[in-house]
Amino acid sequence: xxxxxxxxxxxxxxxxxxxxxxxxxxxxxxxxxxxxxxxxxxxxxxxxxxxxxxxxxxxxxxxxxxxxxxxxxxxxxxxxxxxxxxxxxxxxxxxxxxxxxxxxxxxxxxxxxxxxxxxxxxxxxxxxxxxxxxxxxxxxxxxxxxxxxxxxxxxxxxxxxxxxxxxxxxxxxxxxxxxxxxxxxxxxxxxxxxxxxxxxxxxxxxxxxxxxxxxxxxxxxxxxxxxxxxxxxxxxxxxxxxxxxxxxxxxxxxxxxxxxxxxxxxxxxxxxxxxxxxxxxxxxxxxxxxxxxxxxxxxxxxxxxxxxxxxxxxxxxxxxxxxxxxxxxxxxxxxxxxxxxxxxxxxxxxxxxxxxxxxxxxx
Numbered sequence: 032x033x034x035x036x037x038x039x040x041x042x043x044x045x046x047x048x049x050x051x052x053x054x055x056x057x058x059x060x061x062x063x064x065x066x067x068x069x070x071x072x073x074x075x076x077x078x079x080x081x082x083x084x085x086x087x088x089x090x091x092x093x094x095x096x097x098x099x100x101x102x103x104x105x106x107x108x109x110x111x112x113x114x115x116x117x118x119x120x121x122x123x124x125x126x127x128x129x130x131x132x133x134x135x136x137x138x139x140x141x142x143x144x145x146x147x148x149x150x151x152x153x154x155x156x157x158x159x160x161x162x163x164x165x166x167x168x169x170x171x172x173x174x175x176x177x178x179x180x181x182x183x184x185x186x187x188x189x190x191x192x193x194x195x196x197x198x199x200x201x202x203x204x205x206x207x208x209x210x211x212x213x214x215x216x217x218x219x220x221x222x223x224x225x226x227x228x229x230x231x232x233x234x235x236x237x238x239x240x241x242x243x244x245x246x247x248x249x250x251x252x253x254x255x256x257x258x259x260x261x262x263x264x265x266x267x268x269x270x271x272x273x274x275x276x277x278x279x280x281x282x283x284x285x286x287x288x289x290x291x292x293x294x295x296x297x298x299x300x301x302x303x304x305x306x307x308x309x310x311x312x313x314x315x316x317x318x319x320x321x322x323x324x325x326x327x328x329x330x331x332x333x334x335x336x337x338x339x340x341x342x343x344x345x346x347x348x349x350x351x352x353x354x355x356x357x358x359x360x361x362x363x364x365x366x367x368x369x370x371x372x373x374x375x376x377x378x379x380x381x382x383x384x385x386x387x388x389x390x391x392x393x394x
Contacts, residue, residue: 033080035147036080036081036140036143036144036147039140039143040136040140043135043136043139043140044132046132046135054122054123054124054394055122055123055127055128055129055130055134056120056121056122056123056130056134057120057121057130057134057135057137057138058118058119058120058138059118059119059138059139059142060116060117060118060119061116061117061119061142062115062116062117063111063115063117064115065111065115065149067090067091067111068090068161068164069157069160069161070090070091070109070111070117071088071089071090071091071092071093071111072160072161072164073145073148073149073152073160074093074109074141074145075088075093076145076148077141077144077145077148078093078095078107078141080144080148081097081140081141081144082097083095083096083097083098083107084096084097084098086106086388086391086392087388087391087392090111091110091111091112092108092109092110093108093109093110094106094107094108094109094392095107095108096124096391097137102125103124104123104124104125104133105121105122105123105124105133105134105137106121106122106124106394107119107120107121107122107137107138107141108120108122109141119138119141119142120138121133121134121135121137121138121141122134122394124394169351170347170351173343173347173351175344175347176340176344176366178366178367179338179340179341179344179366179367179368180338180340180341181367182367182368182370182373182376183336183338185241185336186240186241187241187372188240188241188242188243188244188372189240189241189242190240190242190244190247191240192236192239192240192242193233193236193237193239193240193242193248193251194236194251195236196232196233196235196236196239196240197229197232197233197236197251197252197255198255198258200228200229200231200232200255201229201232201255201258201259201262202258202262204225204228204229204232204259205258205259205260205261205262205263205265205266206262206263206266207225207228208221208225208259208260208263209262209263209264209265209266209267209270210266212263212267213267213270218309218312219312219316222312222313222316222317222320223316223320225259225317226316226317226318226319226320226321226324227320227321227324229252229255229256229259229317229321229324230320230321230323230324230325230328231324232255233248233251233252233321233324233325233328234324234328237328237329237332238332241336243329243332243333243379245325245326245329248325248329249322249325252318252321252322252325253318255321256314256317256318256321257314259317260310260313260314260317264282264285264286264289265282267285268280268282268285268286271285272285289306290303290306290307291303292306293305293306294306294308294309326386327390329383330383330386330387330390331383333376333379333380333382333383334380334383334384334387336376336380337376337377337380341363341366341368341377341380342377342380342381342384344362344363344366345359345363345377345380345381346381346384348362348363349381360374363377
């Protein structure tokens, strides 16, 4: 960041904002006589000058995130309407209901830098800026490759490998979960750790099975989550039966006994209903956290198994040259990507690219 921008930032006195039931944010509206295309290009330059990561840019809207030690701290959006009114919003992304005035500072800092950059342009310079943006968006400098990297040698996608890995991993995680509950149970912590482990089971299953059918993987996740909770109770039953020599006990007898004993929290017995609530929390937390990991691992794998050059070329065919599906398939076939399975990989990679952009925009 330039020294004059740093000096201005230090001179700003932040006005803090609270966000009790939502993330703290600050909104400021400005008036400008710039059109949408010019404003967005200048805003992009201002955000870049401030070291922010632009996550979305398409007139009349631009979005960026500010980072500190690789953690997103604020999201800044700027949108211009047909009358030249610009709405700039900064939203805190980290924990806490008080923003310490950072949102206020970011909004005004952004506008100061944008005005400073605008002062360096003449009318002709602004027109040239728009032309450069149009050339960038239309991929004018893109050179169609003479050849593309060959498809990776991967096994034929199979559901059985992720199914097996998830099943075995769930049994192991259930045993660990049961042991943790018997030794020293910390509500929420163990569920998060088990969810992370389950996510890794899916990660390896997806990679080893070359399988990315998300709807089926999600069904597996539901089954694995239920299985972990049930088997953790079953393993606890086995340990008690073994330790106390109550071989006449069935698993059902064990569950009835736990219900009657209730769930004890801070020396307070919450009864059988409390125990059922805890089981519900276990199911919800494990599924919710692991489903997030599952989505990320599926998207990453679908995107990474196709070389970037192939993704770029396919994007160019569909969205820049606006070719029909049959024409695009023919062009890809000429480049060594004619197999239907390989083309399915490409389309999944394009979908994953869209999901990646969507994830980057999340607050």
